[in-house]
Amino acid sequence: MAGGAENVFKILVATDNHVGYLEKDQIRGTDSLEAFEEVLRIAQERQVDFILLGGDLFHDNRPSRQVLTRTMELLRHYCMGERPCPIEFRSDQTLNFRHSRFPVVNYEDPNYNVSIPVFSIHGNHDDPAGAGNLSPVDILSVANLINYFGKSANVESIEVSPLLLQKGTTRLALYGLGSCRDERLHRMMRRKNVTFLRPEGEGEGEEGAADWFSLLVLHQNRAKHGEKNHIPENFIPAFFDLVIWGHEHECRIDAEYSVVGSDADGEEEGVFISQPGSSVATSLSEGETRKKHVGILYVKGTSFKLEPVALECVRPFVMDTVFLSQTGIHHREEQQITAYLTQKVQAMVDEANADNPQGKLPLVRLRVEYSGEYETFSNARFGQRFVTEVANPRSILLWFRQRKSVRKKDE
Amino acid sequence: MAGGAENVFKILVATDNHVGYLEKDQIRGTDSLEAFEEVLRIAQERQVDFILLGGDLFHDNRPSRQVLTRTMELLRHYCMGERPCPIEFRSDQTLNFRHSRFPVVNYEDPNYNVSIPVFSIHGNHDDPAGAGNLSPVDILSVANLINYFGKSANVESIEVSPLLLQKGTTRLALYGLGSCRDERLHRMMRRKNVTFLRPEGEGEGEEGAADWFSLLVLHQNRAKHGEKNHIPENFIPAFFDLVIWGHEHECRIDAEYSVVGSDADGEEEGVFISQPGSSVATSLSEGETRKKHVGILYVKGTSFKLEPVALECVRPFVMDTVFLSQTGIHHREEQQITAYLTQKVQAMVDEANADNPQGKLPLVRLRVEYSGEYETFSNARFGQRFVTEVANPRSILLWFRQRKSVRKKDE
Ligand SMILES: [Mn+2]
Ligand SMILES: [Mn+2]
Numbered sequence: 109m110a111g112g113a114e115n116v117f118k119i120l121v122a123t124d125n126h127v128g129y130l131e132k133d134q135i136r137g138t139d140s141l142e143a144f145e146e147v148l149r150i151a152q153e154r155q156v157d158f159i160l161l162g163g164d165l166f167h168d169n170r171p172s173r174q175v176l177t178r179t180m181e182l183l184r185h186y187c188m189g190e191r192p193c194p195i196e197f198r199s200d201q202t203l204n205f206r207h208s209r210f211p212v213v214n215y216e217d218p219n220y221n222v223s224i225p226v227f228s229i230h231g232n233h234d235d236p237a238g239a240g241n242l243s244p245v246d247i248l249s250v251a252n253l254i255n256y257f258g259k260s261a262n263v264e265s266i267e268v269s270p271l272l273l274q275k276g277t278t279r280l281a282l283y284g285l286g287s288c289r290d291e292r293l294h295r296m297m298r299r300k301n302v303t304f305l306r307p308e309g310e311g312e313g314e315e316g317a318a319d320w321f322s323l324l325v326l327h328q329n330r331a332k333h334g335e336k337n338h339i340p341e342n343f344i345p346a347f348f349d350l351v352i353w354g355h356e357h358e359c360r361i362d363a364e365y366s367v368v369g370s371d372a373d374g375e376e377e378g379v380f381i382s383q384p385g386s387s388v389a390t391s392l393s394e395g396e397t398r399k400k401h402v403g404i405l406y407v408k409g410t411s412f413k414l415e416p417v418a419l420e421c422v423r424p425f426v427m428d429t430v431f432l433s434q435t436g437i438h439h440r441e442e443q444q445i446t447a448y449l450t451q452k453v454q455a456m457v458d459e460a461n462a463d464n465p466q467g468k469l470p471l472v473r474l475r476v477e478y479s480g481e482y483e484t485f486s487n488a489r490f491g492q493r494f495v496t497e498v499a500n501p502r503s504i505l506l507w508f509r510q511r512k513s514v515r516k517k518d519e
Numbered sequence: 520m521a522g523g524a525e526n527v528f529k530i531l532v533a534t535d536n537h538v539g540y541l542e543k544d545q546i547r548g549t550d551s552l553e554a555f556e557e558v559l560r561i562a563q564e565r566q567v568d569f570i571l572l573g574g575d576l577f578h579d580n581r582p583s584r585q586v587l588t589r590t591m592e593l594l595r596h597y598c599m600g601e602r603p604c605p606i607e608f609r610s611d612q613t614l615n616f617r618h619s620r621f622p623v624v625n626y627e628d629p630n631y632n633v634s635i636p637v638f639s640i641h642g643n644h645d646d647p648a649g650a651g652n653l654s655p656v657d658i659l660s661v662a663n664l665i666n667y668f669g670k671s672a673n674v675e676s677i678e679v680s681p682l683l684l685q686k687g688t689t690r691l692a693l694y695g696l697g698s699c700r701d702e703r704l705h706r707m708m709r710r711k712n713v714t715f716l717r718p719e720g721e722g723e724g725e726e727g728a729a730d731w732f733s734l735l736v737l738h739q740n741r742a743k744h745g746e747k748n749h750i751p752e753n754f755i756p757a758f759f760d761l762v763i764w765g766h767e768h769e770c771r772i773d774a775e776y777s778v779v780g781s782d783a784d785g786e787e788e789g790v791f792i793s794q795p796g797s798s799v800a801t802s803l804s805e806g807e808t809r810k811k812h813v814g815i816l817y818v819k820g821t822s823f824k825l826e827p828v829a830l831e832c833v834r835p836f837v838m839d840t841v842f843l844s845q846t847g848i849h850h851r852e853e854q855q856i857t858a859y860l861t862q863k864v865q866a867m868v869d870e871a872n873a874d875n876p877q878g879k880l881p882l883v884r885l886r887v888e889y890s891g892e893y894e895t896f897s898n899a900r901f902g903q904r905f906v907t908e909v910a911n912p913r914s915i916l917l918w919f920r921q922r923k924s925v926r927k928k929d930e
C-alpha cells in the first residue's frame with residue numbers, strides 16, 4: 109500500500125462487541141466493556157479515519173442503564189475531539205440516514221466535534237423493536253455518538269444506498285445491511301429483491317461504478333444451519349471488493365477469497381470476506397477459543413490490505429475434550445474419574461496462564477464424553493476447587509455423549 | 520428590572536414534565552412530549568440564558584426507548600446551537616458534577632456547541648436507582664444534553680455546593696437538592712445535617728455571601744401529608760432569595776413570601792417560593808385543573824422578577840362536584856340520574872371548549888357524592904357517549920362518599 113496517506117482510507121473494523129454480556133457476573137461482568145474500550149483505544153492510537161462496526165454492539169436489546177451510559181461514556185471519551193475527520197461525504201445523507209431525525213453524518217453536524225466517526229449496522233441482539241421500531245443503537249445515534257446505517261423498513265424488498273466516502277483520490281462505497289431473519293433475507297436475495305445501488309464514477313455505467321471500492325457489512329449466519337437460515341456466500345454480488353461479515357463470533361479476520369459466480373466470459377468471479385469475530389466470548393465453544401482480533405483496513409483506489417490487531421485484554425480461553433471410555437478408568441471409580449478430570453483441567457489452566465500477560469483468570473471448558481456406563485456429576489461441586497483459578501468455575505465441564513454414527517444406526 | 524440585559528440573568532424555570540406519561544394512550548399519548556417541546560420552544564423564542572428544571576422530567580424511572588430518544592431529539596434540536604451561552608461558571612465543576620464522568624458544564628465542553636444549557640435535579644420519578652446508582656437523567660448528562668446536579672450519595676448528611684454563575688455584575692448561587700424520601704430529608708434538616716455552603720463575595724463572611732443571589736431548587740412534598748413526610752417551609756434557611764419548588768403539580772408559579780424565622784434582632788425573615796407545577800396533568804385532581812405555566816425568571820443583583828408564561832398546548836381540564844342527595848332525584852331512578860350527570864358533563868365539555876384554541880379533546884372529571892341509598896354505575900358505559908368529546912371517556916366520573924365529620928363521629 110505505497111503512496112501518500114492522504115489517498116488511503118484507514119478504517120478500524122470490528123464486530124459483535126456484545127457490550128453488557130454477563131454484566132452481573134462478579135468476575136466477567138466488565139469483560140465486554142473492557143474489550144470495547146480496547147477497540148476504541150486502538151482506533152485512537154492508530155488514528156484511523158473511522159470505525160466500522162458489524163452489529164451486536166449491545167448484548168441485550170434493552171441494555172441496562174449502566175451499560176448504556178458506560179458505552180456512551182466510552183464513545184464520548186474516545187471519539188469526540190478536535191482532530192478533524194478527513195473523509196468527504198458525497199452521497200445524499202437524507203437517504204443514507206433516512207430513519208433518523210438528524211440525517212447527517214455526525215462529524216458534519218456543526219454543533220459537535222467528532223474526531224473518530226463510528227459507523228454501525230445493527231445485529232440481531234440490538235435490532236429495532238417495539239414502539240417506533242427503535243434499536244438501542246438509535247439512542248447512540250440521537251446522542252450523535254454513532255452513525256447508524258443499514259436500517260431498512262421494508263420486509264419485502266430492500267434497496268441499499270451506499271454511503272459514498274472519498275479520501276483524496278480513493279472512493280469508497282459503503283453498503284450496510286442490518287441484521288434480519290436469515291430465512292427472510294435468504295428469500296429476498298434469492299428472488300433478487302435486494303438491490304445494491306451503484307454510484308456513478310468517471311467512466312460510464314458499470315465501468316464508472318468500478319472506480320469505487322465497494323465494501324459491504326452485514327450481520328447474518330454465514331455457516332450453514334440448514335438450507336435457508338444462512339446467507340450463502342455466492343449470494344453476494346461479485347462487484348463487492350470486500351465483505352465484513354458480522355454475527356459469526358469466530359475470528360477469521362484474514363480476508364478469504366470466495367468464488368461467487370462467473371462473468372459473461374465464463375471467468376470466475378469472487379469477493380473477499382473478512383469475519384472479524386466477536387471481541388468477547390459469549391459461548392464456551394470452539395470458535396470462541398480463537399484469539400480475538402480487530403482489523404485495520406487500508407483502502408487505496410480499489411486495493412485493500414487488512415492488518416489484524418490482537419485484543420490484549422481478552423481473557424484466555426482454553427478448550428479440550430476427553431473420552432472417559434479411553435481413560436481406562438472403571439465407571440464405578442468416581443474418585444479416580446474426578447482426580448483425572450481435575451488433573452486435566454489444572455493442565456489447561458497452566459496452558460492458559462502460559463500466555464496470560466494481563467493475569468486474568470482464564471475461561472476453561474473441558475468437554476467430557478461419557479458414553480458407556482459413566483455417570484455425570486455436578487459442575488458446581490467440581491468447580492469449587494477452581495474458584496480462584498478460572499473465571500467460569502460453575503461451567504468447566506460439558507458432559508456429552510457422542511452420537512452413534514449413521515452407519516451404526518443403520519446396522 | 521431596569522438596566523442593561525448584560526447584567527440580568529434570564530432563566531426559564533419549569534418542573535415535572537413527566538415525559539412519557541400515558542405514552543400508550545391513543546389520545547393523550549404525546550401530551551407530555553408536546554408540553555415539554557413547548558417549554559423548550561419558549562426557551563428558544565425568549566432567548567433565555569438557561570433552563571432550570573425541578574425534577575420528574577421523566578415519568579418512568581426506566582423510560583421506554585421511544586420516550587428516551589424523543590426527549591433526546593428535542594433537547595438536541597432546541598438546545599444545541601452556535602449562539603454562545605453568556606454565563607460564566609465560577610465554581611469548581613469537579614465538585615458540582617462530581618457524580619459525572621465528564622464533570623464539566625455542557626456549554627464549556629469544547630466538543631459541543633450548546634446554546635441553551637439545561638440544569639436539572641432529579642425527582643422521585645427519575646431518581647437514581649439500580650447498578651451504578653444512575654438516574655435516567657444521567658443518560659441525558661452523558662449525552663451532554665443536560666447538566667444534572669443536586670445528586671447526593673450520602674444518606675446521613677448532605678453538603679450542597681452551589682453552582683456559582685455570573686452574568687455581568689450579577690452573581691447567582693444555584694443550589695440543587697435532588698428528590699429524596701421526605702421523612703429522610705425532614706430528619707436530616709431537623710438535625711441540621713443539610714449544609715448549604717456559602718460562596719465568598721466582595722465583603723467578608725456572611726456579608727460577602729450576600730453579594731450572591733441564592734436560588735434553591737428542590738423536589739419534595741410541600742403540602743403537609745403528616746408530620747414528617749413533607750418539608751416545612753420554615754426549614755428553608757432564610758438566606759435564600761428564591762426557592763423553586765418541584766414535585767407539587769399545582770401551578771403556583773407567582774412567588775409567595777413565606778416567613779421562615781427571625782433574625783438576631785427579632786426581625787421576621789422569609790424566602791420567596793415559586794411552585795411552577797407540572798406541564799402535564801398526571802392526575803385528575805383539583806390542583807391539576809389550574810392553568811399550566813412556566814416562568815421566565817429575571818435576576819439582577821439580588822432582585823428578581825418572575826414572569827409566568829402560559830403553556831398553550833396543554834389539554835383543557837375541567838372538574839366539578841355534584842351531590843346526588845341534593846338533586847332531588849330518587850335513588851331508584853337510575854335513568855334520571857344518568858340523564859342528569861350526562862347533562863352536567865356536557866356542560867363541562869362546553870365550558871372546556873369555550874377556551875380551547877387548539878381544539879384538543881378536554882379532560883373532564885365529575886366527582887359524584889352518592890351517600891344515602893344511591894348506587895354507583897360503570898364509568899366505561901357512561902363514558903361511551905363522550906368518546907368523541909373528551910380525552911378521558913373511561914374516567915369521567917369519580918364516585919365518592921363524604922366522610923362523616925369528626926363531630927358526628929364523637930356523637
Ligand atoms: Mn453476536
Ligand atoms: Mn448476531
Ligand SMILES: [Mn+2]
Pocket residue numbers: 535537575642644766767768797
Ligand atoms: Mn411530579
Ligand SMILES: [Mn+2]
Pocket residue numbers: 575642643644738765766767
Ligand atoms: Mn415528584
